[in-house]
Amino acid sequence: MASILHCQVGSTPFSYLGLPIGxxxxxxxxxxxxxxxxxxxxxxxxxxxxxxxxxxxxxxxxxxxxxxxxxxxxxxxxxxxxxxxxxxxxxxxxxxxxxxxxxxxxxxxxxxxxxxxxxYLLAFNLALLGKWRWRMLVEKNSLWMRVISSLYGITLHLSNESGVKDSRWWVDLNRIEDGDLMSNKWLSNNCCKVIGNGVDNKFWLDK
Known part of the structure; x- marks a missing residue:
């Protein structure tokens, strides 16, 4: 592929958007x-x-x-x-x-x-990642969220259920409120969902 595209073969770690990858x-x-x-x-x-x-x-x-x-x-x-x-x-x-x-x-x-x-860096880290989790919940119909969901099988429910695969980053985001990353479910305890037409809600599980 490198010879076809006339590009160099890279190696890990490499930098992408300012973050070292690999x-x-x-x-x-x-x-x-x-x-x-x-x-x-x-x-x-x-x-x-x-x-x-x-x-x-x-x-x-x-x-x-x-x-x-x-x-x-x-x-x-x-x-x-x-x-x-x-x-x-x-x-x-x-x-x-x-x-x-x-x-x-x-x-x-x-x-x-x-x-x-x-x-306090631990809480600060979780708060910054929590902003991504919040965007996942409120921008679920956006293009970026549909792409991520199709790639990694992300579920958007606030319950302890995750279908995320292959991506450590999205796994962590999806587990922020599960209690594994902090001592209590700090995100889900401070969020509630509007029933709406009921399509996006798990009746017995969601707050």
Missing amino acids: MMIYTWHLVIEKVKKRLSRWKCTTLSFGGRIGLLNSVLHSIPIYFLSFLKAPKGIISSIESLFKSFLWGGDQDNKKINWVAWDVVCRDKNHSGLGIK
């Missing part, structure tokens, strides 16, 4: 390296605590957003990225470790609840 671990290691590279340019000792919080919220959290918007990050990767964030927040670096004076879940609380307003 090796998931490589993808996340790339994100971690980007964070480390940015941190290496800053001197924690010359920044105030408030300055570190500002840079953490405005710069460091923006680095993985594009990846978190499309991919479900493994918990180990989330832990590695947050470890870098913690070290930077408390004034440490790769050579000098600092004590984490406050638990990270407290730091990630909203300021109105005695936190620092720093994003």
